[in-house]
Amino acid sequence: MPATATSKATLYRMVMPAHTCPYGIKAKDLLERQGFSVEDHWLTTREQTDAFKSEHGVNSTPQTFINGERVGGFDDLQRHFGKAANDPNAMTYRPVVAVFSMTALMALAASQAVYGTPLTMRAAEWFIAFSMCVLALLKLQDVETFSSMFLGYDLLGKRWVRYSYAYPYLEAGAGVLMVAGAMNWLSIPVALFIGGIGAVSVFKAVYVDKREIKCACVGGSSKVPLGFVSLTENLMMVAMAVWMLVAHH
Known part of the structure; x- marks a missing residue:
């Protein structure tokens, strides 16, 4: 969907002292390139991450919400914007x-x-x-x-x-x-x-x-x-x- 000047997205991603989720960084970059203002929420502990997953019934992070509706992880976000998501099992030359x-x-x-x-x-x-x-x-x-x-x-x-x-x-x-x-x-x-x-x-x-x-x-x-x-x-x-x-x- 095309973004407008007031388009906002909410992103929850892991940013811990020993680990920063690369897909969270990619999701934020993709949202910004699509013209969204990103409300960036860091999940800084394993307990906080597990609690977020339990609350929203998801198995992984990052998770993106647009207009209050959950879009999903990075692959889901790519598909949302009409881009081909990575398939690790796909044949390629x-x-x-x-x-x-x-x-x-x-x-x-x-x-x-x-x-x-x-x-x-x-x-x-x-x-x-x-x-x-x-x-x-x-x-x-x-x-x-x-x-x-x-x-x-x-x-x-x-x-x-x-x-x-x-x-x-x-x-x-x-x-x-x-x-x-x-x-x-x-x-x-x-x-x-x-x-x-x-x-x-x-x-x-x-x-x-x-x-x-x-x-x-x-x-x-x-x-x-x-x-x-x-x-x-x-x-x-x-x-x-x-x-x-x-x-x-």
Whole structure:
């Protein structure tokens, strides 16, 4: 609903010495950006917070009231203003887009710094190598969780579980060597091996078996659907390895 010059909202949120609710801060910011004058009530103790929840029959804070009617928490407030509320379980390609966008910019910047122009073949090589490094970094944050998701579709991992633990290290090592342009005798076969198996595994799971599962490409806690993007990651590694094999030999 559009706010007027006299629109007021009442907000109850936790502001304690050891904890300030981040969603309360977000709710206040959203209300103010929507043109509301906010009557901001702090719940400064656990007892005060529990008493408020009991009085209003709610399970969480913050809670917003507009025109005397309870709107609800931060997600409810977003929906009230016609904005999409965050769904922690929703499938999204955002992590992959963020990774590839950043690594592309890094590659262009590196090329500019080294060659005086961003548009070089080395920039294209760096883009793939940087992407491998960043994707490996995301997997290495929690190898156990990554391996569990990876085993859901990788053909070699299902037969040899230790491969699911080794994969992030292999990807990281090959990526770093490709950035440096060093030890091609090692980085090229590693990239061909893990990229080739990965491409076949993803293709089988998605296009043959028609499975709808999440991809471990950006870590085991991701909500990225297994599919074209996952296949592209593996094909990029294969393409990089083949290119280096042709260009540097």
